[in-house]
Amino acid sequence: MKAHVGVVGLAVMGQNLALNIARNGYAVAVYNRTAERTKQFVEERVKGEKIIPSFDVQSFVESVERPRKIILMVKAGSPVDEMIEELLPYLDKDDLIIDAGNSHYGDTNRRLEELSHRGILFLGMGVSGGEYGALHGPSIMPGGTLEAYKMIQDVLTKIAAKTEDGPCCTYVGNGSAGHFVKMVHNGIEYSIMQAISEVYDVMRKILKMNSVEIGEVFEEWNKSELASFLVEITYKIMKHIDEETKKPLVELILDKAEQKGTGKWTAQTALDLGVPTPSLNVAVFARTISHFKEQRKELSRIFGEKKRVHAEQRLIEDLKKSLHFSMFLSFSQGLWLIHEASNVYNYNVDLLEVLRIWKGGCIIRAKLLDLLRSILRENPQNVNLLASETTIQFVKEKLPSALKVNSIARESGVPTPVLSNSIDYLLSLTEENLPANLIQAQRDFFGAHTFERTDKQGTFHVEWQELE
Ligand SMILES: NC(=O)c1ccc[n+]([C@@H]2O[C@H](COP(=O)([O-])OP(=O)(O)OC[C@H]3O[C@@H](n4cnc5c(N)ncnc54)[C@H](OP(=O)(O)O)[C@@H]3O)[C@@H](O)[C@H]2O)c1
Structure with missing residues (x-):
């Protein structure tokens, strides 16, 4: 049996998100850098859910059905880049990586750009709700291409929190929109x-x-x-x-x-x-x-x-x-x-x-x-x-x-x-007149930064004092 989705990173968020996905009926492949954490997770928390653990990156990637959908739940920053580099040799064109950590949106833009050159789809996805939310239904904010979102939409909307206004997941927007939001x-x-x-x-x-x-x-x-x-x-x-x-x-x-x-x-x-x-x-x-x-x-x-x-x-x-x-x-x-x-x-x-x-x-x-x-x-x-x-x-x-x-x-x-x-x-x-007129005057006084006037068009500068 191959997994529908893979989850990398089994700290609090990754463990709970993997269980949430599995409890919604999907087989989930899991991998964590430190094998001990994976073992502990499987022994202590998996109770009949379809969780497929792997202890090396290649076996993990191979245990996910194609096109692969791999969610990263690792520490934000360089660990995300390191993990992507480790995954890349085993991924195929049109596989999807979803960074679900709290990455800076600037990093997400860079990763989107780099991965698009390598034929890999990428989503930057915000997940809120802490460990409880990750397990019982978080608010999910995915951003990237709509095509990439469509690949994982069914899983995300199923695992998200629900309100009378629908699942708390939507395609937030292009590029790094998800991480920005x-x-x-x-x-x-x-x-x-x-x-x-x-x-x-x-x-x-x-x-x-x-x-x-x-x-x-x-x-x-x-x-x-x-x-x-x-x-x-x-x-x-x-x-x-x-x-x-x-x-x-x-x-x-x-x-x-x-x-x-x-x-x-x-x-x-x-x-x-x-x-x-x-x-x-x-x-x-x-x-x-x-x-x-x-x-x-x-x-x-x-x-x-x-x-x-x-x-x-x-x-x-x-x-x-x-x-x-x-x-x-x-x-x-x-x-x-x-x-x-x-x-x-x-x-x-x-x-x-x-x-x-x-x-x-x-x-x-x-x-x-x-x-x-x-x-x-x-x-x-x-x-x-x-x-x-x-x-x-x-x-x-x-x-x-x-x-x-x-x-x-x-x-x-x-x-x-x-x-x-x-x-x-x-x-x-809600104030029409702020004292910024004085600030403009001060700026012009010491730095000749110029100002606009309320009574005529243009940009003005005044010699506020004599320069010797
Ligand atoms: N905690 C929350 O309430 C919360 C809420 C929303 C979003 N987030 C975000 O979700 C992400 C995961 O959060 P978390 O609290 O579960 O865990 P975390 O403490 O941010 O990260 C720990 C996880 O990252 C892995 N990791 C660290 N460096 C790595 C590297 N160089 N290569 C591969 N894996 C590496 C760790 O693996 P090892 O076991 O091998 O160390 C572990 O699985 C973070 O981006 C966090 O900001 C957290």
């Missing part, structure tokens, strides 16, 4: 995680709530329009008690946030493409700042204790609206970035489809996505979702609370970078 998904994920953490910080530092009480609030919120995977895991985290100390475990976790790069790439790309994504970008910096634990400890000692202002418990309602506001604007920024990239890189991404496949399986799935889809459906050109009556209404309801939270947090010395940058993003974009 997955990268921005992660950028939005960083921003929402940070916004939730800021709300938590206000609750514990200003409202003096304990973790279990905070967990109860998030649990309630998860039954409302804020319902989302990230709010759900937050309440579960808050209520998780450490067996050893009997304290909420979250209180024992060191406040240094790690990152693997996709948030940083999103921020860098937004800067390169000139799209404003301040909430997404500061979420990355918030993790960076968290790393300076020793310095923070020392400076907090030198600067002394911050005076927290008193706030009533009803601030919780404002926090809820403030979080909702930031979540909305995080999506607004991310969608705008995808739209711009789609134009610049000819991805041809359908943003409505992107929002649809984020509804299930993925880390940023949220009830809010239905609202965003309805706004975008009204006017598909409204790529940052701002120019809509629904958005105006939403902002009217949420902005006063966001401002109140921002003000109380500021007065109390609690940093809320995502909550406050979301406000500035909205205020700036």
Whole structure:
């Protein structure tokens, strides 16, 4: 028996994805660089599924039916190139390699180009949902040629999460569109995680709530329009008690946030493409700042204790609206970035489809996505979702609370970078007159960079001071 699909890489994601495919009725060939991991996988996790293990690359490739469809689930970066090089001698023309890791879209473009010269089809595919999603149904974002997608479409749509709007998988677009969209998904994920953490910080530092009480609030919120995977895991985290100390475990976790790069790439790309994504970008910096634990400890000692202002418990309602506001604007920024990239890189991404496949399986799935889809459906050109009556209404309801939270947090010395940058993003974009006129004047003053005028056409320069 030959396998329908091959999976390379049997760490958490690869194991679960292989099992998911097999449980949907396909025979799956598997290979991992370190044989021990393959053995362990087969012994401990395979329970009658059609999994065909191999311990060398040639046998693995030969165990997959032609044209082959081989999914790579290995560490992003050079391991993907190394694995492709190892596979190539045994592949035939029109075989398909699918890179399902978190590769940088620039690498995906390069691989697409290189492999097309060698007659091999290639898809760059984002997979979101962690190990649970990989096993039970992730959100899948494949990009490349439509021809390549068609070869694997049946498998992907079967294994993807399902919602009332269909399987959470679509052909995202040309070239590296799949990895680009997955990268921005992660950028939005960083921003929402940070916004939730800021709300938590206000609750514990200003409202003096304990973790279990905070967990109860998030649990309630998860039954409302804020319902989302990230709010759900937050309440579960808050209520998780450490067996050893009997304290909420979250209180024992060191406040240094790690990152693997996709948030940083999103921020860098937004800067390169000139799209404003301040909430997404500061979420990355918030993790960076968290790393300076020793310095923070020392400076907090030198600067002394911050005076927290008193706030009533009803601030919780404002926090809820403030979080909702930031979540909305995080999506607004991310969608705008995808739209711009789609134009610049000819991805041809359908943003409505992107929002649809984020509804299930993925880390940023949220009830809010239905609202965003309805706004975008009204006017598909409204790529940052701002120019809509629904958005105006939403902002009217949420902005006063966001401002109140921002003000109380500021007065109390609690940093809320995502909550406050979301406000500035909205205020700036809804302001006809920004002080950029002064910046232009300053640039012209010291660098003769010229400026445009509001009262006549052309480019101007003024001698602001006498040069001796
Ligand atoms: N973990 C998540 O929640 C998650 C979610 C979405 C996407 N992703 C992405 O999915 C991919 C896999 O993630 P993961 O967490 O399962 O595993 P990982 O820790 O990123 O990677 C480990 C896997 O890569 C293999 N590998 C590393 N270097 C290799 C090389 N030079 N040649 C061949 N194989 C090599 C390892 O093989 P050995 O056993 O031989 O070391 C192992 O199978 C990554 O791109 C990750 O960013 C992860």
